[in-house]
Amino acid sequence: xxxxxxxxxxxxxxxxxxxxxxxxxxxxxxxxxxxxxxxxxxxxxxxxxxxxxxxxxxxxxxxxxxxxxxxxxxxxxxxxxxxxxxxxxxxxxxxxxxxxxxxxxxxxxxxxxx
Amino acid sequence: xxxxxxxxxxxxxxxxxxxxxxxxxxxxxxxxxxxxxxxxxxxxxxxxxxxxxxxxxxxxxxxxxxxxxxxxxxxxxxxxxxxxxxxxxxxxxxxxxxxxxxxxxxxxxxxxx
Numbered sequence: 004x005x006x007x008x009x010x011x012x013x014x015x016x017x018x019x020x021x022x023x024x025x026x027x028x029x030x031x032x033x034x035x036x037x038x039x040x041x042x043x044x045x046x047x048x049x050x051x052x053x054x055x056x057x058x059x060x061x062x063x064x065x066x067x068x069x070x071x072x073x074x075x076x077x078x079x080x081x082x083x084x085x086x087x088x089x090x091x092x093x094x095x096x097x098x099x100x101x102x103x104x105x106x107x108x109x110x111x112x113x114x115x116x117x
Numbered sequence: 118x119x120x121x122x123x124x125x126x127x128x129x130x131x132x133x134x135x136x137x138x139x140x141x142x143x144x145x146x147x148x149x150x151x152x153x154x155x156x157x158x159x160x161x162x163x164x165x166x167x168x169x170x171x172x173x174x175x176x177x178x179x180x181x182x183x184x185x186x187x188x189x190x191x192x193x194x195x196x197x198x199x200x201x202x203x204x205x206x207x208x209x210x211x212x213x214x215x216x217x218x219x220x221x222x223x224x225x226x227x228x229x230x
Contacts, residue, residue, distance in 0.1 A: 007159075012157075035216060037218075039221075044223075044226075045223055045224075046121075046208060046221040046222050046223040046224050047160070047208065047210075047221040048221075049218055049219075049220075052217070052218060054216060054217065093159050093160070095159075097215060099216050103148075103215035103216065104150065104162050104165055104173060104215070105150075105160075105162070105210075105219060106162070107159035107160045107161070108159050109157075109158055109159045110157075110158070110159050
């Protein structure tokens, strides 16, 4: 069975600083990987996804993530944080076979300091 | 395209009462999911439908939770009787092809008092 571990339940950065949110996965077969963002009282919005094409994936709002098979990681980055990036971020994994479903990590709350 | 619709947005009930949530997926999306998100945690899959058939309900507490997807379109999730620990946001998602993405609704926030 697949699983996801997000390192750090809370990350705080200054406006304009680099954002780095860490995600490690476990899967017995090559996975698909996703990052979602959740603003207060809203559903989940897809930021980006890796589905076995290019290992560096660019998403919305200036975010990107790199799939590293050797490290079983899919960390999310953004070069310069904006106040509007403050939200909860979830990494998720699925496998492209069988009963395909998303398995989520526990989430990382991102706070942006002015 | 219209998004995934869920209702109600908020619900407060007393323990031992029953409650039902409704989801209308994006038109043409064969796969529908119900997730439970407890405060401070990531969403956990409760049940997955493919058209009107259940694909995975291994984490659904079947003694109190039930779900159906009539005619392979709308779905309802019911809790009877509710417990305090059922307080959570219930998210519905749908997908045309799970390999390429899932669209989530805004969720129903349930508070059991």
